[in-house]
Amino acid sequence: MLLACSKLTVTYGGRIALKSFDLTLQPGEVRALIGPNGSGKSTALQAMAGLLRPSGGRAVIDGVAVDAIPRRRLARQLAYLPQQPTAPDEMTVAQLVRQGRFAHVGLLRSYSADDEATIGWALESTGLLALADRPLRELSGGERQRAWISAAIAQEARILLLDEPTSFLDIGYQVEIIDLVYRLSRERGVSIVMAIHDLNQAMSVCDRISLLAKGETVFDGDPKDLAETGLIETVFRVRGTFVPIAPNAPPHFDVELAHRQMRDGVLAR
Amino acid sequence: MTPVPGIARNRRGLSSLPALAGLLLLTLGLSVFLGVADLSVSDIMSVLAGNGSPEAQSIILDIRLPRIVTGGLAGIHFAVAGLILQTITRNPLADPSIMGVSQGATLSVTLFLLFSVFLRDPGTTARITEMPLEWLPAVGMVGGLIAGAAVYALAFRRDLGPLRITLCGIAIGAVLHAIAIGLIAGWGSARIEVLLEWLSGSLYARSWEHALFLAPFTIAGLLALLPIRRALDLLQFEAPVARSFGLPYRQHFSFALFLSCGLAASAVGAVGPIVFVGLIVPHLARALAGAKTQLLLPLTVTLGAITITSGDLIGRLVSQADEIPIGAVTAVCGVPLLIALLRRTP
Incomplete structure (x- = not known):
């Protein structure tokens, strides 16, 4: 359990x-x-x-x-996606998904090949690879929602x-x-x-x-x-x-x- | 860096930093060479080479250079403080005044000038030259920090949300400002001139002491920003989102707030409340950086220094001996710029 x-x-x-x-x-x-x-x-x-x-x-x-x-340890166990979350206007899909790795990299550690691979996997499983560099505000509601799910699964909780x-x-x-x-x-x-x-x-x-x-x-x-x-x-x-x-x-x-x-x-x- | 295919590079963002660095050098150079006192280029060159007439040396080394350095540092402080506040409160109109920093500094400087007269011999009339001007930066900074702390304490008792902070800041700022203005109005003495000059935000008669007062805060503030870059990224989200990404929200929000108040308060102490720099510069930097968010901080630092240096240069050149205070220049130039930026926003 x-x-x-x-x-x-x-x-x-x-x-x-x-x-x-x-x-x-x-x-x-x-x-x-x-x-x-x-x-x-x-x-x-x-x-x-x-x-x-x-x-x-x-x-x-x-x-x-x-x-x-502690929040960061919890974030490695559990990812939570609220209803209708908002992101800064200029943030791109890839940048949002990167935030999902914070639980693993913390403030200082640099992103390893594993982290990058996970980000790629998260984008791919939500069908967002082609949209990785698009700002979130340019996406449709469905694409934006998938970007958030992608960030949550990049957390690998x-x-x-x-x-x-x-x-x-x-x-x-x-x-x-x-x-x-x-x-x-x-x-x-x-x-x-x-x-x-x-x-x-x-x-x-x-x-x-x-x-x-x-x-x-x-x-x-x-x-x-x-x-x-x-x-x-x-x-x-x-x-x-x-x-x-x-x-x-x-x-x-x-x-x-x-x-x-x-x-x-x-x-x- | 990212192995994800299809990541295009934003060329505009990459090329703007060297261009701005060039522009900064140009403004700094112009500020050294241009001024009210008419010095020839060869005079100035020889001063910079370590020679020159005593008069030219004094003008360049004791008047222009410290003024430029103080202005540049203060510009960095205001701009970075504004960037942090806009980021963490998710309020594009935030600047250091929403934390009550300028108003707290104004009140403390007003009170200080009002009471400093009693610290001297009661018989002598206090003239501006006899006033303890060297204390103004420290007094202003402490006042700004106290106001920031009061706003924080008031907001902390509730949920410490960005909206709560903004409302508390506006309320406390308005009260402090009203008290200061009331004191100034009911007072009327020679000291008012010092106060008004300080209030309008001025680089007049800024010495190396001012630059040395600011420099430690600049260095400490910028160094403290480096390890919290990712936290600042996460603070752009609402608290539940930032927390579920793994950020201890309260600690980091408080630290970022403290950092921006410290930067703003030290700058206000040294040069007075220069408006609009903290509001406009982060927007300009954002427009230039585009999706290259890692350039946002370097661009803000560079633009902050450029804005104040060039604003001061304009103020000195336009009206010659009766120079226009930098605070007035930034306000006059800032408004059209703000409107232009707002028109760009979708």
Whole structure:
């Protein structure tokens, strides 16, 4: 067991953003965090990244609390990518990805051939080699997001925390990033915790899934089991059905839209 | 250096540094040769060779050279302080005044001149020549540092974010400035002339003592920058991003802030609050460096020295004996430059 959260609680002012959050992460596991807006997904990720001081409980890596690990040592274990990060205008893709090596080179050590090779690998696996010298401001939203992911994987951490890495991307880029996440976990044994809004993408890529509602974990387990609980409909206040798509694959959630009922009603009349 | 294919080199950035170094030498040379006192080129050459008339020697060695060196060093201080502040606060309009440094220095110099009269015999009227002018740089610097520390302490009690720092700096700076102006207004004496001259930012009568006062800070400040280059790169990001890249954000943010305050406060002490240099020079350097960010610091240093030296030269030449203070020249030239730079920004 690599990363473990036990009874992690975070409060902002008087409001409880995350309540008694439990999670264990095995090497090479992909974990999806789903839940409505404001359900505590980002808070959970930030607490796991040691960026928030929990008011109760703790997150530990190999038995050591994350907020007790010095930042640079922690960055070699764990990479965290927030939602919609911003970079200086004139920074290029390659310069951004280089920052991912800070955890390894520190303030003074010069970049070794290994570091350069890792930067090249990170650019290549995100399909950015050709764009390496372009300033970030000239890129499309999808390219920029891939550049940030590239910087995070250049960190070569065993744990990768991604906060909605596919939001604001078109479906093509979404699939690319989901595939990249899967490859990282299977080919390089990276453990990934990812907050994500697309339920079907979450179910298809993850090994385990956590469903949060108002800061509380209402489900933690196999994505296939989630389909049978009926929790999706109550937590997200929607109606829909799980449709099997392939044997051994988690089913797809087909959401019912209000206007479809309306249209059907009109046709029936 | 990078084995990644497709990395093009930015030629503009590479060629601009030698060109600027040439320009710096040219400005320095012109500043030595041109001035209010009309010295012939041959006189000046013989002084530089170690001979020359006593009068020419005194003008070159005791007046022009220390003035040029002091100005150049102060220019480097303001420019580098501005670059650091703009980088770490992610605020393109940041300059040393957002840390309250100039205003703190102004107040401390005002108070010092106001009370220094009591340190002398009560019977004598204090004339400018009798005032303890040699203390002004140190007093100004201490005042600037105290103001910077106050801003830091106020912001530190909260989250120490760039926005918090800026707001605290503006608030404290405004209060200190108001107190200083109030003191000056209700005071009216011969000392006001010294104060006004210092306030407008001037290189008039700057001696080797001023240059020697600044030099240790210049050397220490620039040396301290070298090991924190990567930290400064990371401080350009928001705190959560910098921290997850592995940077202990608070320590490095505080150190960079301390460094820029030290550079700015020592320069303000020596030459008064010269405005716009700390704001404009980093922008010029950035425009020249382009994607070659490793050139940003050398370009800022060179341009900082050029700006003040040439600004002072213009001030001396335009109005001859009644020279225009450098602070006024940089402000007048700085505004159009700032507008031009802003038009370039997308």
